[in-house]
Amino acid sequence: MKKRTFIYQLVLITVLGLVISSCFQDLGQNPPFDYPEEPPKPPISEDGQLFYMTFNDNYKDARSNKEASITGNPGFAGGKVEKAYAGAKDSYLTFKLSDMPAALGPAVTVGFWYKVNASPDRAGIIVIGPVSEGAPANAQNNRTSGFRIFRENAGGKQRIKANVGNGTADGWLDGGDKADIDPTISPWKYLALVLTEGKAFFYIDGEEVASSDLSKVSWAGCDIMSIGSGEPRFNEWGHLSDNSLIDELRIYNKALTASQIKEIVNHDTE
Template structure:
């Protein structure tokens, strides 16, 4: 019997020893010193954002992140000095990312959003931004049918809808009017459906700050699909293409218009050139049943007789690139800045273009 007991004890000890093989002992890791206060980043709304929609009261989704070197114990979110949400339990006690905090009743006026974060040592950071919910936009110019101010988002204020950002297009942190402007990026642009924009006459005005790299790019395009060349589209039989390309070190701005069977070029030569480093200028072009014109800073730089514009298949607007409908000649993303983009369902006169320019500069 003793032999059996000794044998069983030996086997049990052997099993315990075997089970311990390959398992590290658990060691308590002492936290390092708390060196810095939390870091807070408010991702939306952006500072200076101007929200304009039809409704006087709307919900807004708040997005932010908080990080600490040791441990967070609380995060408090406030709108206009009133607490709307507090957090004290975290899956990751060093990093918090919130993308879905809804503030349900944002009214017209200026608002201040703040995020207060406190760590385990009592170190505190408060990040605050100011933005505005404005009254619904009403077109201010005759024939105005489209307006994008690019004040922190891609909202179009006449239709009260939003463009679709492709790639990493963002904002310039500078502008001619308002809080911000569009900033192009490689392989990036914004698209919009063209419903309600296409008529027998068409004009566009916008402010533009040139980045001459790359040395050719699309700026605004409303054109049809090129089904025969899906990866290098270049169907110019309808719609228009406004773009730039190298001209002896300068950038030359051109317009192409399709009448349904053929296309016309609006090329002013050297008169339509800008040199690299040029500051903000107002760009404008007009398309009527008889002529197409390009203006730079209120000066007519190109004019061509045409037989009107055809809109067959033109269901997509591209902003900041020739892609996807005008990419066959590498007129791709423009890294320049664009501000105060407006379309009109009429041919603007030079007097109207100058009126718009001067109003923006007041």
């Protein structure tokens, strides 16, 4: 019995020695052992994409290779993906729609990551709108075309809303408390406005929080997009510069589905 136990112990020691030797050979071999890496994530689809601004140390649209115009002193900060736009008082970007590779159509998706700063307690976020003819520069509020994505105080939280013009009137996307963000936690949230012929939708992190009937969005008189403020076309109600962070701003000339929006959320979160 003792002899058999000794043989078992000898076999075990021999096997362990071979394993350890193999490990050290892997560490010392030249070239080193090439362990397989995880395949890279597939990129987000560019199908129908008109505009893409990463905010990675510049304010350039990757689709047109055109730079946004800068008002004030916005900056950069750590983003959801690399760097992000960092808002500042009296600061924002404007981008000429004529610099996009194609005109905006009746089906559009605007999506971006957003990390709210609740001071000031209301602000414009992304705005495409026309001039209010005859109104002073500080009372611009023509909502009959384009869209306005903005935030307002709601019992200490920040409620994200949108407004869309159909050429003669405007409609609202107000999801109530479903569209609230707690600024004391201030997580990154993915905001998406989807416009179609017949309906408008607003999503947060791929979940629908508001919808409204929309015959068709009008782009009449819309020539610029504001990023980080309601200025200069949506300022009458005090939706001015936003001190929040904005990242990975994309505009598509098509209506993304909820599942497609969720794919973007998952891609940038994993």
